[in-house]
Amino acid sequence: MKMTRVKHFSLVLGMVTAMSGTGLLAEERDGHAVETGRYAEDVFVRGGDVTVRAEVDGNLTAAGGDVSLRSQVTGDVVVMGGHVDIGGETLGEVLAAGGRVTGQGRIQGGATILGGRVQVEAEVAGGALLTGGRVIVGGSIAGN
DSSP states (O other), X not given: OOHHHHHHHHHHHHHHHHTTTSTTBOOOBTTEEEEEEEESSOEXXXXXXXXXXXXXXXXXXXXXXXXXXXXXXXXXXXXXXXXXXXXXXXXXXXXXXXXXXXXXXXXXXXXXXXXXXXXXOSEESSOEEEEEEEEEEOXXXXXX
16 A cells, blocks of 8 residues: 555545535535536535535545445545445546445546445556455456
């Protein structure tokens, strides 16, 4: 595992916590945060239940109890939650942590996924570090 991934993950976790009161985070209504559309900037979303179905020209950071991502992202994806479901296409790297993490779609960079249960059905072009109580890999990982 590259130390830059660990540092990035720690930094983003701190940023999500620190920015909880700023306008950089998507608005949450009734415990649900839903983002759709096109964004030409980094996107930060948090909530009890988070759903993102968007095109993001930048990085996507999401945190919540249940997080579902079905997006096209040109940058990196960092996501944390109790149940995390990642799909779509990411041109950068994916960093994910949760009680249960599932990954589908395509990841052009590498993937670092930590969880109680990790299931990856994605096509990962870079390397992958998958750590969990139970890890299932049904997709392809091209890197080491």
